[in-house]
Amino acid sequence: MLHLDADALGRALPPRALVEALRGMFKAGADAPLRHHHTLPSRDDERPGTLLLMPAWQAAGQGYIGVKVATVFPDNPGRRDLSAVTALYYLAEGGSGRPLALIDGTLLTRLRTAAASALGADYLARPDAETLLVVGTGALAPHFIRHHAAVRDYRTVLVWGRDPAKAAAVAEGVTPDLPAGTTVSAVPDLREGMAAADVISCVTSASTAVVPGADLRPGQHLDMAGGFTPLMRETDDEAMRRSRVFIDTEGALVECGDLVDPLKAGVITRDDIQGDLFQLTRGERPGRGRADEITIFKSVGTALEDLAGAALAYETVSA
Template structure:
């Protein structure tokens, strides 16, 4: 009889993932892991295949691996996009397969949709925690968008920035913003959560503005950002998408999660093409911020902008933490 594997294969579903990846732990892990391992993690460009069984459907594959002894993993994120799905069925699904990079042994299958939501929100909150003014703690967070990511962004920011006491929610579909407001009020009775009619109102009042929309037209007008505000741009991931205008980039000191943002994010691609922004104007990446090799905020009144597009680097780091926490809890 064959010996049992030394690393039993595990499946980590969404419920288990939320239990083993609380935001304080995940944000702390990314703050330490990004500067430590970013240079050792290999992430080939994602590959997309059309799926002829449904209109515009696609399968996307995103591999990543690291040979560092402290991060001996290989991950493959598989994402399916089925835009023709009914409104009651999500159009995006994902799974992350985790392997040993030393032996190739399969270790885990992780709910990729939940992992993406958790790590994306954690990245935004980490950037905000590194860029807000320590002498002027933020009190008001504005959320643009009320989709699946929005409650995660709220939770992550509340975790990273306990000074936040007010959340303003705007969404083009009022029913969705009302539902998000009710959800956040139930979860955080000590936080004032309000629905606003226009994004201008939210931008003018907020210390942190976090956008997670698919907008192709600017929804944040830079002239309305308060001195000292922090703008977090999550939604755009193609050159055609754009969540803020050029004035926000002119007024703000710009940081990115990874270099890919300069080629994929519509706000930055367009600003570079129009000469509004130069490559040298980008102050640094999140890994550099976390490592302290680039300066963050330089004054209380400086406006900061963080643009993320996400890469397999954070998928690998988040999957690592999920797997190690899950197996540690199982073996306790």
């Protein structure tokens, strides 16, 4: 059985290859039950932790079986200098259950989350998009920049966060991984960054809206991947009113505040959801229509994405 640590996994999953693996998996389909959430005890002055169990499998004899075991402790980065999300992934052979690999699930989660957002942008961002704004400076931010840059030829990448020093560090750290000539820098003012951006990608743990919908301009694409509970929001109701809204899977409708709140309040209805990644990859729903429309893509993640990434890594290393 293979053991892939973070270094080996990173080498096995180049951004464009992972985006295409997710495209193929969504198009083909796999069984991925809604993840199990279990609240974990924490200190009185910290937010509760979460245990996530995420299985997925393909048809017998045609693919793989996998399960991710993950923990989420939101206060880890500030209190212990640890990742908020830590995980381990187990991959087995479809049809037999033969163990194949044990994989670093923490990096796998970050990579597939970024790849799913980039896949959504490939259908929804304008083909001529030149400027990317990443909102957030946590562990996901560099991966989102690399993966979004794999589907669009950005000339400029901007990074905004509440801590300017962290934004500058993200920009400096990711610059060597981007094509020569790409300008990467921190932007001190969020609205300034929004005014310049063609694509805005949010990777925060915010509980109240960060991106004001009133400031979105025609033709922009807003990607949100940070919020994964009904108590988390990265944008407001106005953004939802003004945009064509897409999701990664049906889970987004019940798991994130950016959709749960406006649906509950009647700001949007279920019929306003334009499609998901299954429908986009299969050509069942159109992506971007007009050049001047505002699009939103909200993702919460699915075990199908983990399975796609783990399978690609296993096949790459085993070749």
